[in-house]
Amino acid sequence: MWLWSPLLLSACVAQPDPGDDVADEDSDQEYVDVVVIGAGAAGLAAAGDAVAAGADVVVLEREAEAGGAANVAGGLMLFSGTPEQRAAGVIDSPAQLAAEWPGFTGGDVADPWFQFFAAQNIPMVYDYLASLGVRWLAPEREPSGGDTPRVQPVEGQGAALVAALLDAALDAGPGAATVRYGAQADELLLEDGRVAGVRWSDDDGGHILRAGATIVATGGFLRDLDRVRAAVPALGDAPLTYASWQGADGNGLTMLEDVGATTQNLGAVGFYAHGFAAPVAGVDEVVSSIVAETPWVNADALRFCDEAGVNSLVVGRTRALQPAGLAWMVADQRVEDAIFADPSAGGAVYRFADMEDAGSVTRADSLVGLADALGLDGDTFLATLADYNAASETDDPWRSAPGIPLVEPPFYALPVTISVAKAFGGVDVDLQGRVLDSEGKVLPGVYAAGELTGMLGGSIVGEYGFTGSLTAVVLGGRVAGQYAAAEALSR
Ligand SMILES: Cc1cc2nc3c(=O)[nH]c(=O)nc-3n(C[C@H](O)[C@H](O)[C@H](O)COP(=O)(O)OP(=O)(O)OC[C@H]3O[C@@H](n4cnc5c(N)ncnc54)[C@H](O)[C@@H]3O)c2cc1C
Known part of the structure; x- marks a missing residue:
């Protein structure tokens, strides 16, 4: 018509x-x-x-x-x-x-x-x-x-x-x-x-x-x-989520x-890294302020960016290009109080329990146990997070704003999504x-x-x-x- x-x-x-x-x-x-x-x-x-x-x-x-x-x-x-x-x-x-x-x-x-x-x-x-x-x-x-x-x-x-x-x-x-x-x-x-x-x-x-x-x-x-x-x-088979308009085919x-x-x-794709896989079908991803307050590690158990995200497109691209496309936010017990929101207009809000039920959360009672569950090198993981904890009280060279130290077990890891946003x-x-x-x-x-x-x-x-x-x-x-x-x- x-x-x-x-x-x-x-x-x-x-x-x-x-x-x-x-x-x-x-x-x-x-x-x-x-x-x-x-x-x-x-x-x-x-x-x-x-x-x-x-x-x-x-x-x-x-x-x-x-x-x-x-x-x-x-x-x-x-x-x-x-x-x-x-x-x-x-x-x-x-x-x-x-x-x-x-x-x-x-x-x-x-x-x-x-x-x-x-x-x-x-x-x-x-x-x-x-x-x-x-x-x-x-x-x-x-x-x-x-x-x-x-x-x-x-x-x-x-x-x-x-x-x-x-x-x-x-x-x-x-x-x-x-x-x-x-x-x-x-x-x-x-x-x-x-x-x-x-x-x-x-x-x-x-x-x-x-x-x-x-x-x-x-x-x-x-x-x-x-x-x-x-x-x-370099993205390989890394899971990707959409931050682009649905008509951009x-x-x-x-x-x-x-x-x-x-x-x-064509390779100049603008990526964001500010969220997690949604706990329900039909939502591209959910976001939470905790993502900017915690350390992220890659498959080498190393940090790689300013998680507080001074330039969101630089952070997004850096995250997108990590080895094997993998990166996790690591948090302690405090993440259990976090709220996860669908950023679209009128989007729903989810609890941490919803994220766990959806199967995207890895949990362990110790950091060594978390490294093991993620398949990461335990010594490197511990050293990375020890440095993070020490620096969060002083001056973290990676971050533009202070992060929350990881203290209270249990410890958790959630994959940080790669959001495909803009074609440059x-x-x-x-x-x-x-x-x-x-x-x-x-x-x-x-x-x-x-x-x-x-x-x-x-x-x-x-x-x-x-x-x-x-x-x-x-x-x-x-x-x-x-x-x-x-x-x-x-x-
Ligand atoms: C959630 C979101 C927030 C954004 N925020 C900002 C922002 O704050 N600032 C900013 O600068 N940019 C922002 N952007 C990016 C910006 O909106 C887009 O880059 C820009 O609008 C693209 O405009 P365009 O006309 O090139 O393409 P489009 O907006 O994609 O328009 C293309 C049009 O062509 C039509 N079309 C496609 N194929 C056909 C066909 N075969 N026949 C007929 N019609 C067709 C489509 O239906 C569409 O209407 C945002 C994008 C998104 C998704």
Whole structure:
């Protein structure tokens, strides 16, 4: 069932070329200047700019509503030099962002997409969104956004950002836009080496939409755990949990690879390590404050990170890459009072007894017994925890905040989950958002944006990523929308 916007009729003009192969196959086809696949933050931003440039635009969205991951996102955005930062006395600038960038993302400031991001995050994202009515709360110092307070939550969270972008796309003029819901893009049309639109389907069957330019903005690939393991081989068979949006299935990557696109940086997956396997089916994981207060050990019985988690993405990646994918939180009797919560909105709360009943807890009356039960080297385990206990009263070199010493038996171990959260690699695009092939050549007619491109350009960060990627997603969407419209209107 399609849900048509009131602007639909002005957006589509049936213009099949009777002479080409596609027209022979299917008479149900239309032509539009720009087709956008996916109405997430990137696709909506692209649609808004394409319409503003004068293009007629159709957005195909397979869900019943727009927004994708941004609908469930907290809406933390990253900027370098906002009015709120100045009001709070924070000195920031593109140069300051560049100075900190390698430290918190592992990225290369020479990358042209980073240079663009640094220069444009204020004019093309902050100022633009502010003109649409988006407002932000005060800047926060978020270590996965650098040392300077520059991460600002959108007032009304991600859903407010989506509403503003959707309104803009539908009302940007002088072109016209529509969003078709329940409309699944199935395959890109390739004609004479050029992407000429898309085959798509809905409850009424299959259709063809021909376009002067096609923008793919279908989101990330992190729900495809086979692809995640292939991209990060060090994960091996380690159990993985999801912190990504359920729609991030990578189908857009496949569609683009099928027409010759190449990818880069796919191994730059953003991981979190802040929870445990849920005690009930259907919940991805549960979280508890105790995870940050206790020592973690790996399969070598050694600690390996700041468990208090200064930079959550660094901690997550470090945990994800431990030998054999194994790591446990070790606690004493006090963990029996801990609460474990499903972090999703309205999520349930569980007791330690629920975790034990679910079978994910290892228990022993002594630390040696715990090492034995986990199959770890007892001497190393004891030495590691003796050092931890001693340091928890003085100055623990691993930790940014004091931990709780392990004193009261019984002792427990719970596996710390690896949460697969954000894709910072993806389809390779040039600075106009045009999709590239394996030789670095432009694939004519097709653009990509958003988490499908690793947030921006496929290479904006190193292995860790950053908090505030919605800024990059909106920027990449706007770039693709502008250039796609220019190409379509010049044909
Ligand atoms: C719980 C959570 C919290 C987050 N919090 C933050 C945060 O605070 N700050 C931040 O910067 N980032 C955050 N993120 C990440 C951020 O929300 C995403 O990276 C971003 O929204 C991705 O936008 P996108 O438009 O590229 O992709 P998506 O949001 O995935 O949108 C893609 C759209 O394409 C549609 N689609 C896919 N395939 C097809 C197809 N074949 N045909 C038609 N439609 C299709 C999907 O239904 C979807 O609507 C969070 C993510 C999650 C899951």
